[in-house]
Amino acid sequence: MSAPAVGGGRWASLWGLALVPLLLLGAVLAYLVATGGGLKTLQGPPVEQVKVGRVTLPERGVIQVQVINDGPQAVTIPQVMVDDAFWSFTARPAGAIPRLGTATLTIPYPWVEGEAHNVALLTSLGTVFEAEIPVATLTPQPGRDLFVRFGLVGLYVGVVPVLLGMLWFPWMRRLSAPAMNFILALTVGLLVYLAVGTYLDAQAFAAALPAFWQGTPAVLLIALLTLGVLLALGGKRKPEDAPLGLSYRIATGIGLHNLGEGLAIGAAFALGEAALGTFLILGFTLHNITEGVGIVAPVVRHRPRLTQFALLALIAGGPAILGTWLGGFAFNPVLATVFLAVGVGAIVQVVWEVSRLVARNTAALGAPLVGWSTLGGFTVGVALMYFTAFFVKF
Numbered sequence: 174m175s176a177p178a179v180g181g182g183r184w185a186s187l188w189g190l191a192l193v194p195l196l197l198l199g200a201v202l203a204y205l206v207a208t209g210g211g212l213k214t215l216q217g218p219p220v221e222q223v224k225v226g227r228v229t230l231p232e233r234g235v236i237q238v239q240v241i242n243d244g245p246q247a248v249t250i251p252q253v254m255v256d257d258a259f260w261s262f263t264a265r266p267a268g269a270i271p272r273l274g275t276a277t278l279t280i281p282y283p284w285v286e287g288e289a290h291n292v293a294l295l296t297s298l299g300t301v302f303e304a305e306i307p308v309a310t311l312t313p314q315p316g317r318d319l320f321v322r323f324g325l326v327g328l329y330v331g332v333v334p335v336l337l338g339m340l341w342f343p344w345m346r347r348l349s350a351p352a353m354n355f356i357l358a359l360t361v362g363l364l365v366y367l368a369v370g371t372y373l374d375a376q377a378f379a380a381a382l383p384a385f386w387q388g389t390p391a392v393l394l395i396a397l398l399t400l401g402v403l404l405a406l407g408g409k410r411k412p413e414d415a416p417l418g419l420s421y422r423i424a425t426g427i428g429l430h431n432l433g434e435g436l437a438i439g440a441a442f443a444l445g446e447a448a449l450g451t452f453l454i455l456g457f458t459l460h461n462i463t464e465g466v467g468i469v470a471p472v473v474r475h476r477p478r479l480t481q482f483a484l485l486a487l488i489a490g491g492p493a494i495l496g497t498w499l500g501g502f503a504f505n506p507v508l509a510t511v512f513l514a515v516g517v518g519a520i521v522q523v524v525w526e527v528s529r530l531v532a533r534n535t536a537a538l539g540a541p542l543v544g545w546s547t548l549g550g551f552t553v554g555v556a557l558m559y560f561t562a563f564f565v566k567f
Contacts, residue, residue, distance in 0.1 A: 220244055220246070221246070221248050221296050221298055222242070222243055222244030222245075222384070223240050223241070223242055223243070223294065223296070223300075223302045224241045224242075224243050224383040224384070225238060225239075225240055225292075225294070225303070225304040226241055226275075227239050228292065228304050229312040230284060230312050232311070233284075233311070234281060234282065234284070235280070235281060235282070236255065236279075236280040236284060236290070236292065236306070237277055237278065237279050238277070238292055239278075240275065240276055240277075240278065240302075241274070241275045241383045242270040242272055242273065242274050242275075242276075243272075243385050245272060246272060247269040247274075248269065248270050248296050248297075249269045249270070249297040250276075250278070250294050250295065250296055251295070251296075252294075252295040253292065253293070253294055254293040254295065255282045255290060255291070255292050255293075256290055256291055260280055261280075261281065262281075263278070263279050264276050264277070264278050265277050265279070273385060280292070286309055286310060287309060288309050289306060289307055289309070290309055291305055291306070292304045292305075292306070313442065313501050314502075320498065323442070323494075323497045323502075324494050324497070324498065326439075326442075326497050327491075327493040327496065327497035328490075328493075328494055329457075329458060330434060330438065330454055330458060330461065330493050331490030331491060331492065331494060332486055332487065332490030332491060332494070333490070334458045334459070334460075334461035334462040334465065335427075335461060335462075335465045335468065335485075335486045335489045336486045337462050338462045338463060338464055338465015338468070339466075339482055339485070339486060340465070341465070341469070345469065345470065346473055348473075350534070350537075350538060351538060351540075351546060353470075353473060353534070354534045354535060354546060354550070355546050355549065355550040356466065356470050356473075357470050357471075357527060357530055357531045357534065357550070358548075358549070358550025358554070359467075359470075359550040359553050359554035360423075360466065360467040360470045360471075361528055361531060361554060362550065362551040362552060362553065362555040362557075362558075363466070363554040363555075363557065364423070364426070364467060364523060365524055365551075365554075365555060366554070366555050366558035366559060367426070367430045367464075368517055368521050368524060370430070370558075370562075371433060371513050371516045371517050371520060372396065372513075375392045375396075375509075375513035375514045375516075376389060376392055378436075378506050379392050379506075379510045381506050382507060382510065386510075388510055391514070392510060392514040392517070395514035395515060395518070396514045396515070396517035396518040396521070397518065399515045399518025400519075400521050400522050401518075403422075403518065403519060403522040416472045416474070416475055417471075417472050417475065417481065419471040419523070419530070420485055421485065421488065422519070422522070422526065423467055423471070423489075424468050424485045424486075424489040425489075426516060426520035427467070427468065427489040427520070428488050428489045428490070428491065428492040429492065429515060429516025429520070430520065431461070431464075431489065431490060431496065432495060432512055432513075433509065433513045433516065434457065434461075434493055434496065435492060435495060435496020435497040436496040436497075436499055436504065436509050436512075437496075438457070438493075438500060439496060439497040439498065439501035439502070439504070440500040440504050442497075442500075456561075460561040463554075463558060463561070464489060465489075468486075470527075531547060
């Protein structure tokens, strides 16, 4: 039976009813703007809010500060202090910074290599906003040599440890079915730790965003949306049907996590805080080697081609290279927050899929889902990631 036809007059009436609330809302807003809603006498002093973004040292004797006005009104910054002394500066664009506007302040100041400096921005109403330079060093400028060196750092902390972890594949193929179920439960533990760590990293980046981005709830919402989309896409897929596909999804989730690691490393080098150098790289290599085990665990009863191993390692570890470049040359906390939030959703989705695989194998073995084997594997996975992370916290 076909739907009854809707006449032109009825459509006009339908749209008219839909527009009435909007027109009334516009009238209410106009009234509030014009009169203040009768609350003007209760309003306090003007509120100024400025978020200090990235502080860079592009050349000797120059400091650049990026600021964003995330307050309700325009803000003027007429004075700047560096290390408790007033200094001249130029602003681009000049003048008041409108709401949600940005400006770059260039301060000629003889900063000293390796020392800490403090920058204070004084607004026209006397509000002070501060930024700290923990270790003064020239901000890396894009160039062939540094591009290659940052790429090598990402290679060492991303691709190399994942490949090394995959070398356990021949040993894993000789394990019994109960032992492999233990390894799969261990994989779940690894992924749960990565999901928690990625979520906390995303929240750390979100905390540095201006208030209007609403970073904290945005991370959770993006992660949930990503999880929902991936679950919907894989709703009809059974884990036993495509173990190689599950490995690729694990590699993708780990890759988004490693992108965050690369961002942190690149940003640390740019700020001069990565003086740990080789020690930092060794720590990440040790920490990430277990990721290779998790990636190949679903395909241990199959014979993937070497090219597929190489592609899995590139998907999981390659983003660390990209993250190091972005963090070192053009760090953007908004993109970092979004990427990591997507990573949280992706990792939780593969936790769900691997857990289903563990449940199926456990049932085939006639063992309870939550037994000493599965609980032990999960605990070992979490513990491996937790204790190896001691080497990369700085």
